Amino acid sequence: MPAPTTWLDVAADDPFGPATLPYGVFSSSDGRPPRVGVAIGAWVLDLGAAARELDAPFADAVDAPALNPLLAAGPATWREVRETLTAWLADPAYEGALRPHLADRARVRLHLPFAVGDYVDFYSSEHHATNLGRILRPNQEPLTPNWKHLPIGYHGRSGTVVVSGTEIVRPMGQRKPPSAAEPDFGPSARLDIEAEVGFVVGSPAPLGTPVPVADFAEHVFGVFLVNDWSARDLQAWETVPLGPFLGKSFATSVSPWVVPLSALEAARVEPPARGPEPLPYLRDADGQPWGLDLRLEVRLNGHTVARPPFAAMYWTPAQQLAHLTVNGASLRTGDIYASGTVSGPGAGEQGSLIELSWNGAEPLELPDGSTRTFLRDGDTVSITASAPGAGGATIGFGEVAGRVLPAEG
Amino acid sequence: MPAPTTWLDVAADDPFGPATLPYGVFSSSDGRPPRVGVAIGAWVLDLGAAARELDAPFADAVDAPALNPLLAAGPATWREVRETLTAWLADPAYEGALRPHLADRARVRLHLPFAVGDYVDFYSSEHHATNLGRILRPNQEPLTPNWKHLPIGYHGRSGTVVVSGTEIVRPMGQRKPPSAAEPDFGPSARLDIEAEVGFVVGSPAPLGTPVPVADFAEHVFGVFLVNDWSARDLQAWETVPLGPFLGKSFATSVSPWVVPLSALEAARVEPPARGPEPLPYLRDADGQPWGLDLRLEVRLNGHTVARPPFAAMYWTPAQQLAHLTVNGASLRTGDIYASGTVSGPGAGEQGSLIELSWNGAEPLELPDGSTRTFLRDGDTVSITASAPGAGGATIGFGEVAGRVLPAEG
Known part of the structure; x- marks a missing residue:
């Protein structure tokens, strides 16, 4: 499988390049509550906001204060979210919609990503x-x-x-x-x-x-x-x-x-x-x-x-x-x-x-x-x-x- | 301390008499979701409904599908709820208000009473x-x-x-x-x-x-x-x-x-x-x-x-x-x-x-x-x-x- 690409300025050897796309929960100084984000290069994408903006079918699972709804959604949704993210980040046609939902990763606060069961x-x-x-x-x-x-x-x-x-x-x-x-x-x-x-x-x-x-x-x-x-x-x-x-x-x-x-x-x-x-x-x-x-x-x-x-x-x-x-x-x-x-x-x-x-x-x-x-x-x-x-x-x-x-x- | 009394027909040696008043979560055949109840004699009192009916200040803590909100409310509320329950069950003036919220304990289903942390x-x-x-x-x-x-x-x-x-x-x-x-x-x-x-x-x-x-x-x-x-x-x-x-x-x-x-x-x-x-x-x-x-x-x-x-x-x-x-x-x-x-x-x-x-x-x-x-x-x-x-x-x-x-x- 070739490495995915992105219209964002991300170095080929960035450990958070488009092949990684890890999920977390972040907040910023805008006063909004913690929410699900995806790290890409120097940024974090507000996944819930992006999914709402682009009418993604998985928006309910990712517009949340913890990863648990996404976790509970199961492997078909996990694949769909990742494939969609990969497509969004590869295709410059999405840049206009996504840019407003990117925050500087150096300036956000990261939270416990999930509510822990056992x-x-x-x-x-x-x-x-x-x-x-x-x-x-x-x-x-x-x-x-x-x-x-x-x-x-x-x-x-x-x-x-x-x-x-x-x-x-x-x-x-x-x-x-x-x-x-x-x-x-x-x-x-x-x-x-x-x-x-x-x-x-x-x-x-x-x-x-x-x-x-x-x-x-x-x-x-x-x-x-x-x-x-x-x-x-x-x-x-x-x-x-x-x-x-x-x-x-x-x-x-x-x-x-x-x-x-x-x-x-x-x-x-x-x-x-x-x-x-x-x-x-x-x-x-x-x-x-x-x-x-x-x-x-x-x-x-x-x-x-x-x-x-x-x-x-x-x-x-x-x-x-x-x-x-x-x-x-x-x-x-x-x-x-x-x-x-x-x-x-x-x-x-x-x-x-x-x-x-x-x-x-x-x-x-x-x-x-x-x-x-x-x-x-x-x-x-x-x-x-x-x-x-x-x-x-x-x-x-x-x-x-x-x-x-x-x-x- | 003398044993509390009640207008309900409860034997003096009933282990669920008015000195006990244990809390649980029950449901019945009426299709309503599980809710907090208190056992008294052969009955279970729908505590949330009773608290709403009698405008009890702790209604929000007990009108719930698990004991956790009551648990979280802390010892002052725990005392208030128990003292109020004891008074309700002792004073026949409350019988009219409470009777409709009593279910036959033999006919209810009991659930895990709390969401367990560790x-x-x-x-x-x-x-x-x-x-x-x-x-x-x-x-x-x-x-x-x-x-x-x-x-x-x-x-x-x-x-x-x-x-x-x-x-x-x-x-x-x-x-x-x-x-x-x-x-x-x-x-x-x-x-x-x-x-x-x-x-x-x-x-x-x-x-x-x-x-x-x-x-x-x-x-x-x-x-x-x-x-x-x-x-x-x-x-x-x-x-x-x-x-x-x-x-x-x-x-x-x-x-x-x-x-x-x-x-x-x-x-x-x-x-x-x-x-x-x-x-x-x-x-x-x-x-x-x-x-x-x-x-x-x-x-x-x-x-x-x-x-x-x-x-x-x-x-x-x-x-x-x-x-x-x-x-x-x-x-x-x-x-x-x-x-x-x-x-x-x-x-x-x-x-x-x-x-x-x-x-x-x-x-x-x-x-x-x-x-x-x-x-x-x-x-x-x-x-x-x-x-x-x-x-x-x-x-x-x-x-x-x-x-x-x-x-x-």
Whole structure:
């Protein structure tokens, strides 16, 4: 498929060129409430206003304060909206109608793009899980016996999913170092990041109807970036026997732009070889793998500290969705799930500081001469990603960023 | 406080007498959409219609298809609504206005009473946690080292919270008995119940504002019953290292009636002695304990199999809420949390079949001559509860019930 073109002045290698067309929710200084927008080059198109102006049949689904109505509209509408947008931006005949609905992307405020239903966090990088196993359980097999049989996951707190740019207050909580007799209470001393990739459900599935691997793209609308902030000391003390809770629930940041799955056809790759062979409900659909060649980049105070490769993930998002629903659990529009920390096999490919600093034993050196094991107050973390798009285009995802504020209380 | 009275024909010991006044959402055969109702004796009062008719200032909060607007209105409105209802039902002058808005409770359909935000499940019965530890980890200390320092909890799936009466399809999933080399896939063979008590948040709390133990009743509106259906075999295989997931996420049933906290003043009791002393943020507010003397009853196919005493819970709901928010996690209207399985120290006081049958070693005998370890297809489980109310009244909670259907697929 050749790269789409546009009458707008957008560089061929712009990550938000006409091959990307991600959806978000924005507001500007005009006082109007937040509304759905599409990023193109340096602009954001007010999609609802444009659809009204051009009498698009999908106007009701996109003239909204969140992506949820578009998500709920289902894959036929998703295709129609994207094809229409592509045509509008390619054909100069639409320039007059659309120009008034373009805002300067540098001057808009971006909001949480969807109302979140449930939030599930997986743990699907073999490299990450192995590293964590080696660090946290050094005398045991690094992977638990179930790890290669199912995508391990758990539910997170959907009410504390926040949009990129939201400041992250260092959480308070109970910590108990192995050497201490009793826990004490105070700010997390081991605040970490987890660079992940998120997926948002559009079409719901009723209770009792598992979604097979092959139906992934019928239900999942698109992809975004996630920073699953993690207080390692709170988590370590609370996590046995029921898993992470307060160590994760204080905040999960997401990028404001959702890249539709249909922008990622050229990024689909075979996942790594898996063995033992997964049970039938988890097998890749024939010839239709959902490995994705997203290259993530993690910056700490502007300095690149990691380049995690999403293509190295053991379980694909299609397998994750099939697993999530195989017990009959329903899906709602706005349910999201995240991949788990993305870590590759190579040096500097790890998506968390606990891995990059090997639990603090090997501090990172930053260009300003300082070192890091875990995050300091004032640190800013930004995660970006790119992927191959149609006709050699680059697909961008924007960024998910957040600055750490001191603990309160 | 004396028991309130009413001009309606309600027996003094009716669990839904005028001391209870629980809120729910109902519909009837008149074709009108679901709306907020209050149970009183054999009737349900259409609260929105009554409030409109009598020009009550809170009409907007209760003329709604779910409890959420009332929950969001906050404690001053909660008090006003209850005081007004109590006055209406006590004074025969209101009979003419209210009679037309009373429906036969036996003929209405009850719906999920609230739109659920997040769902957290705790694990706060020492007896339950000790029993599970002995059963599942026989060679270790039954309680993990953190258990008496914090209320262990995790997030469940809010999208699969269903109202009492919803049929429960036996979930499919991966099971691996210890003797098997590999997991297989099939229907859960160890489907269990967990009899719990739930709490629903009314007033929200923004990110970064922990809710102290003393502020519990400013945020929590009321109490309901929960059956946290659990597939023990799925759960056992998946749960290490990140906790329960598919073993729980297929369904969580809740009772349709929410009993306001203000109906439970006479049920407040001192919780059991706790030691080691909890950290300051978890200490009971002076003289204001939130132990609650709810007596649960679990019936299997109509036969009482357990009478779990909620007063025996180690951590109170006020402590649970303080813990849940101490890291700065926000609360939304409609967030719910459950106590964890309620089990007492005595015989027949356990709220789960894995305890009652000691992991299958001691099958329960039912009056029809059959035995149970875990649930069979066709089994119906019902959980009810009562508590002391004002002036010697009995506070009822209705029931949460569900029937098990065979696995599909």
